[in-house]
Amino acid sequence: METLTSNEYTQVISRCKELFRKKTIDYGTAWRILRLSSITDQIFIKAQRVRSIQEKGSQKVNDPIVDEFVGIINYCLIALLQISFSDDERMEIPFSELEPVYDKWVSDTKGLLENKNHDYGEAWREMRVSSMTDIVLMKLLRVKQIEDNEGQTIVSEGIEANYQDMINYSVFCLIKLGYHHD
16 A cells, blocks of 8 residues: 555655666766765765755755755665676666666665654654754764774664665655655
């Protein structure tokens, strides 16, 4: 059964994927040159800009913060794609090969959301976008620490789970900001 959250999630991700597809047509897979730590830093810059705008209450660059959350989602998926294609030396990978892997990560990530959403009773709907932005930044700091420890964790979930959590919180932010309706 398709719940409201599931439907909104699908709408948000559909828009993110369409942008990813178009950028792949325009730029190819230039992102293949990036190390995971560089992708993490790209995500960090986007999340930090959102927080800065939230704290200042204004912005000087006209790009709306919804674009930053879309960027966070797609860069997290790019990181997961890099992990999935880590043994593939090609710089250019056609969208037709990327799409099923993108879709699999989205499906796994949505499944994670649905399990947590069940347990937490949609508590995210009562959260502020600013709080979710802070959680994304915290997850980024965790990923940076894991990267600095060369991927080793003792009791914590791995890097993929943190990227997935950032995707889910960013989807929540976009839902709260009405992005799924536009």
